[in-house]
Amino acid sequence: MSVIAVINRKGGLGKTPIAINTAKATNSIILTNDDDVVEVVHKNTKVMSLKEISELDFGSLPNTVIDFGGFIEAGTTSIIERCDLVVVPVVNNISSLKRSVNAVDELSQLNKNIIIVATMTTNKADFENIKKVFKDFNIKAFFELKKTELFNNSLNKGLGIEEYLNSMPILRSAYGKKKNQKTESILEQWDKYITYIKNEIGE
Ligand SMILES: Nc1ncnc2c1ncn2[C@@H]1O[C@H](COP(=O)(O)OP(=O)(O)OP(=O)(O)O)[C@@H](O)[C@H]1O
Ligand SMILES: [Mg+2]
Numbered sequence: 001m002s003v004i005a006v007i008n009r010k011g012g013l014g015k016t017p018i019a020i021n022t023a024k025a026t027n028s029i030i031l032t033n034d035d036d037v038v039e040v041v042h043k044n045t046k047v048m049s050l051k052e053i054s055e056l057d058f059g060s061l062p063n064t065v066i067d068f069g070g071f072i073e074a075g076t077t078s079i080i081e082r083c084d085l086v087v088v089p090v091v092n093n094i095s096s097l098k099r100s101v102n103a104v105d106e107l108s109q110l111n112k113n114i115i116i117v118a119t120m121t122t123n124k125a126d127f128e129n130i131k132k133v134f135k136d137f138n139i140k141a142f143f144e145l146k147k148t149e150l151f152n153n154s155l156n157k158g159l160g161i162e163e164y165l166n167s168m169p170i171l172r173s174a175y176g177k178k179k180n181q182k183t184e185s186i187l188e189q190w191d192k193y194i195t196y197i198k199n200e201i202g203e
Contacts, residue, residue, distance in 0.1 A: 001061060003063075003065075003066065004064070004086075004197070004201070005065075005066045005080055005085070005111075006022065006065060006066065006087045006089065007076075007086060007088060008088050008103050009099045009103040010100065010103070013090065013100075014091075015067055016034065016037070016067055017152075017155060018087065018119070019066075020067070020155070021160050021194075022087070022197060023042055024042060024162060024163075025197070025198070026065070029044040029045065029062055030042050030046070031067075032045065032046075032069065033069045034047075049073065050073045051074050052075075055075075058082045063201065066079065066083070077110060080107060086111045086115070087115055087117060088103065088115070089117045089119045090119065091118075091119055092129050092130050097130075104134060105137070108137055114137070114139055114140060115139065116141075116142050117142075118130040118144045119147075121144055121147060122146070127144040146184075148186045
């Protein structure tokens, strides 16, 4: 069983959609201190404070994803130290990057298994810049998830992306790779990310 943290100091970087869909794809429960849409979309969710989460015996948890609200409270340090994997969503925007660097700096002192997901990218330079900014940190892997309506549209229907894509056959081709398209589609990017995660946790 494994515990994955999805965390950054800044809000609005895509933690919640990533946490929900990671949990769904890996049969995990979600623990969160953020009273957001999470419970609606993922029934196996428990809202509790970070202090309460930090007091749990991680060894007896089922596969778990922890969605940290956009703020850090007491308990964070001890949670991060005990997670098997730390997922940090990062956006290539000057003000949020600075806070992300500080966050990764702190997180890397607590946990050696950190991956960065470049979210909401709009061009190739976004992902390249993020990899450059974090090149001196010991980051295990970088993934890209381009800016998309897929997460919002599925969450608005109360669904994870997989359930949403299955709800209407046309959606998979709408979000998949178009003929002659050179860049990766969001579905290809998600697949790379989730394959890595599943491999990491042995699912
Ligand atoms: N590639 C992407 N990855 C993640 N989210 C994306 C992406 N493209 C667009 N979004 C949208 O960006 C928004 C960011 O998510 P959200 O505000 O829930 O982030 P958060 O980090 O959980 O914030 P908070 O700290 O406030 O909980 C969502 O509405 C999501 O649908
Ligand atoms: Mg959130």
